Amino acid sequence: MYEIIEGFIEATKLIATFDPDVMAIAARSIIVSFTATIAATLISVPLGAAISFGSFRGKKSLINLIQTLYSLPTVIVGLLIFLLISRVGPFGFMRLLFTPTAMIIAQTVLILPIMTGLTIAALSGVDPVIRDTLYSLGATRLQFLVNIMKEARFAILMAVAVGFGRAISEVGAAILVGGNIMASSFASSTRTLTTAISLETSMGNIPTSIALGIILLAIALGVNLAITRIQHR
Amino acid sequence: MVALLLICGCTGTTTDPTPAEKQQLRIATTTSLDDTKLLNHLSSIFEKQYNAEVLVISAGTGKALEYGQRGDVDVLMVHDRAREDVFLADGYGINRRVFAYNFFILIGPEADPAGIKGMEPTKAFATIREKGMTDKNVVFVSRGDASGTHAKEQALWKGAGFNYSTDIQGSGDWYLEAGKGMGETLTMANEKEAYTLSDIGTYLAYKGNLDLVTLVDEGDQLLNVYCAMQINPAKYPDINSTIAKDWVNFMISDDVQKEIASFGVDKYGQPLFYAAQKDWEKIGVTEAEVTDPIA
Numbered sequence: 010m011y012e013i014i015e016g017f018i019e020a021t022k023l024i025a026t027f028d029p030d031v032m033a034i035a036a037r038s039i040i041v042s043f044t045a046t047i048a049a050t051l052i053s054v055p056l057g058a059a060i061s062f063g064s065f066r067g068k069k070s071l072i073n074l075i076q077t078l079y080s081l082p083t084v085i086v087g088l089l090i091f092l093l094i095s096r097v098g099p100f101g102f103m104r105l106l107f108t109p110t111a112m113i114i115a116q117t118v119l120i121l122p123i124m125t126g127l128t129i130a131a132l133s134g135v136d137p138v139i140r141d142t143l144y145s146l147g148a149t150r151l152q153f154l155v156n157i158m159k160e161a162r163f164a165i166l167m168a169v170a171v172g173f174g175r176a177i178s179e180v181g182a183a184i185l186v187g188g189n190i191m192a193s194s195f196a197s198s199t200r201t202l203t204t205a206i207s208l209e210t211s212m213g214n215i216p217t218s219i220a221l222g223i224i225l226l227a228i229a230l231g232v233n234l235a236i237t238r239i240q241h242r
Numbered sequence: 243m244v245a246l247l248l249i250c251g252c253t254g255t256t257t258d259p260t261p262a263e264k265q266q267l268r269i270a271t272t273t274s275l276d277d278t279k280l281l282n283h284l285s286s287i288f289e290k291q292y293n294a295e296v297l298v299i300s301a302g303t304g305k306a307l308e309y310g311q312r313g314d315v316d317v318l319m320v321h322d323r324a325r326e327d328v329f330l331a332d333g334y335g336i337n338r339r340v341f342a343y344n345f346f347i348l349i350g351p352e353a354d355p356a357g358i359k360g361m362e363p364t365k366a367f368a369t370i371r372e373k374g375m376t377d378k379n380v381v382f383v384s385r386g387d388a389s390g391t392h393a394k395e396q397a398l399w400k401g402a403g404f405n406y407s408t409d410i411q412g413s414g415d416w417y418l419e420a421g422k423g424m425g426e427t428l429t430m431a432n433e434k435e436a437y438t439l440s441d442i443g444t445y446l447a448y449k450g451n452l453d454l455v456t457l458v459d460e461g462d463q464l465l466n467v468y469c470a471m472q473i474n475p476a477k478y479p480d481i482n483s484t485i486a487k488d489w490v491n492f493m494i495s496d497d498v499q500k501e502i503a504s505f506g507v508d509k510y511g512q513p514l515f516y517a518a519q520k521d522w523e524k525i526g527v528t529e530a531e532v533t534d535p536i537a
Contacts, residue, residue: 096313096478104480106314107268107299188299193289197266197297211426212277213451 012215019216020223031217035224038201041109042177045116049124049172052117054165057128058154072129078122087185090115094186107188109199115182120172127171131164132157163240170236174229180207202228265294265485270309271319272390273423275468276300278447278514280505281319287501288492294485302423304388310334313478316486321441321468322390330471337536338471340527341493342502342515346394346466347445348458349428350437355379358437363461364402370437371404374416381436385427386419394466395439401463428452441466443514446506467525468515472536491535494519 023031060071092098094105094114105111135157143153158165180203183189187199189208200208202225209218267288275281276298285296299309303320310318311334318335320326329335348358348366356373358366374380385392396406404410410417418436420427424444431438432452442459445452458464470493475483492498499517506514518525522532 101313102480107297188297188301190297190299192295192297193286194264194295197295211422211429213429213448 016215016219020220023216023220024223028220031220031224033195033198034200034202034205034221035228037109037195037198038177038203038225039228041112041201042116042173045113045120045176046169046173048113048117049120050169053121053124053168054128057125058132058158060125061129061132062154072126075122075126075129079126081119081122083119083179083181084185086115086119087182090118090182090186106186107190107199109187109196111186112183112199112201115186116176116179119179119182120175123175124168124172127168128165131161131168134164135160166236166239170232173232177228178203178225180204263293265292265482266297267294267317267482267485267489268297268299268315269317269319269489270299270301270306270315272303272306272321272468273300273425274321274391274441274444275319277423277425278443278506280443280502280515283505284498284501287498288489292485292488300423302385302387302389303393310473313473313481316473316482317470317489318473319468319470320390321466322393323467325393326469326471333474334477335471336474337487337490338469338531339490339494339536340467340469340518340522340525340531341499342468342518343521343525344442344466344515345459346391346439346464347442347456348437348439349431349445349454350457351435352453352455354457356437359457361458363398363458363463366458367398368402371410371416375414378415381416381418381434383418383420383427383431383434383436383438385424386421387423391424391439391441398439398463428454446510446512446514465525467518467527487536494532494535
């Protein structure tokens, strides 16, 4: 019990004094996961729309597959990306392994299914009356898309928030393709909140782990609060 | 997938503005050199001298060799002579230089339920196994991660007359494979009040958080020799071989040998590693391996 209380006190100090190491790790986590979320949004929203509005054979099975991949294990994504970008792998020439970029790629792949699936759900949740009205008003394909997207924007935003949450909280892929590097420059390091918590706990640096954990939770909370605010506007 | 990689590659590079003039050196290392902070200490000196950036991937010798074989790093720092020899013979590594050594120790709970204190290493191992089979208080935590320490442990089981995969692995709940680095394994052994094999450096660095004590620390079998080597640029032409060479030569330079010999003395009251240069005979390597800079 003493250890936990002591840990919390030390952790509060680390956060309150803006400990440079802790802040750098938190900032890196946000940058990596935010970039991954943007990349995944750029892919999953058009993809989700195409699947949602398209009519083709196997649509149901495809949606089922996407939903199954919601729980894609992070270490499997890590392993897959590792094999692809390792020097002897097909994309080895790009020298991406053990860089923040590698973590961004892995997290993008990781959250694509859930973001695509939630986009499909968001679009199919739009009131059918609105669809019919748009049709009857003779909307062009583009006008139709834009208006439906507008209607579904909050639900899509929710998909983005869920994607970001999954990205910033995963540890398996980040450690496999990032390597948990603490370099002297910010941009070359690959230590994130989750990989650092894993390491610091194993090294017995409990206060640092708690501090990092508090920040991770605060980020998740902050994102959700922001989303809720937007939704209530 | 290709498109995806390209997209991410582009967005990713914006977060990665490495100054062009700084060279990057990627090192895959055994966990002990990283957990003790020795590598951290030496790389900050190196970074200033060579205007380079050192990226350390701490992984255990087995994984480090794997990264090296795949061409994902420029330099290896490992401690498993037998596998290093294979690695060199296969042409993946070149220019091995030995820079440090210390000893493995067998540590365990102070109560020492197996009663191995002061025994010969292989005798102690055999006793732990025998007692572990019947007494549930006798537990051994293995690295279980194909690291150099794990290799040494397997050699000791073999030396004690056991077949590792049939007599030890899966022979009972007394034998646990952690699958983790040295520091994490020490923490686990501490929680479980178990025995484990550790390099002395990591043990000293973690001792503050541990209740485990040294029980066996004598015997030639416990020697632990660290080397640095380059990944062969003939295998991977775009590897950063100049800076890799600088690093290996740096490790056997007089100044760094002094740094290694004195590292941790102020904090732990004894060195974590010994410099290899003057003791090459004692540790069974050639003089060239500890003194000759790579041309």
